[in-house]
Amino acid sequence: SAVISQKPSRDICQRGTSLTIQCQVDSQVTMMFWYRQQPGQSLTLIATANQGSEATYESGFVIDKFPISRPNLTFSTLTVSNMSPEDSSIYLCSVETQGTTDTQYFGPGTRLTVL
Amino acid sequence: AQKITQTQPGMFVQEKEAVTLDCTYDTSDPSYGLFWYKQPSSGEMIFLIYQGSYDQQNATEGRYSLNFQKARKSANLVISASQLGDSAMYFCAMREEKGGGNKLTFGTGTQLKVEL
Numbered sequence: 118s119a120v121i122s123q124k125p126s127r128d129i130c131q132r133g134t135s136l137t138i139q140c141q142v143d144s145q146v147t148m149m150f151w152y153r154q155q156p157g158q159s160l161t162l163i164a165t166a167n168q169g170s171e172a173t174y175e176s177g178f179v180i181d182k183f184p185i186s187r188p189n190l191t192f193s194t195l196t197v198s199n200m201s202p203e204d205s206s207i208y209l210c211s212v213e214t215q216g217t218t219d220t221q222y223f224g225p226g227t228r229l230t231v232l
Numbered sequence: 233a234q235k236i237t238q239t240q241p242g243m244f245v246q247e248k249e250a251v252t253l254d255c256t257y258d259t260s261d262p263s264y265g266l267f268w269y270k271q272p273s274s275g276e277m278i279f280l281i282y283q284g285s286y287d288q289q290n291a292t293e294g295r296y297s298l299n300f301q302k303a304r305k306s307a308n309l310v311i312s313a314s315q316l317g318d319s320a321m322y323f324c325a326m327r328e329e330k331g332g333g334n335k336l337t338f339g340t341g342t343q344l345k346v347e348l
Binding site for chain 1: 339341
């Protein structure tokens with residue numbers, strides 16, 4: 118498994134502002150993922166972030182709204198831009214560990230409230 | 233069609249009893265993986281157990297076991313000897329080798345409450 122940390126753990130933001138969430142892993146990983154979990158809902162993949170290439174976004178998510186950086190094999194950031202109350206969610210990063218199961222392990226999440 | 237279906241929005245179980253959380257899936261990919269995660273109220277996602285589509289045996293991890301019925305496309309999670317700390321949301325997820333890349337598709341979850 119991998120030890121994953123996220124900053125901030127929670128935040129309350131005003132509409133129209135942006136927030137950058139950091140994800141740090143204790144080992145080098147190829148694949149990192151960003152998920153959104155809206156209140157009372159399941160997890161939805163926002164994008165896959167591989168080091169050295171542009172992030173791959175899922176349908177319904179665009180780079181202008183959710184820019185992602187992946188500067189090295191242990192770190193990634195997700196920015197939620199021009200926020201509205203609909204962006205209030207838990208944002209989770211995950212990493213895939215290579216092996217027989219290719220399991221994804223998740224960070225503790227960032228609980229975002231937009232007023 | 234939903235790729236992962238969890239039909240039990242909420243479940244109750246008495247402490248020390250066993251409980252089964254249902255999960256059915258839909259895929260035409262012959263190679264896939266099935267995962268169960270636990271999400272306490274704190275929000276973190278905790279990996280519990282994995283079952284590969286080619287695995288002959290049902291997966292087990294401590295008090296967790298996965299009842300894998302491939303022909304019925306079901307992957308139910310069994311928690312034995314329930315504890316109060318097992319109260320949480322449980323998500324079933326699938327990873328398809330060909331169609332989904334490395335993406336995990338999640339079900340809607342089952343809220344489990346363990347009672348004294």
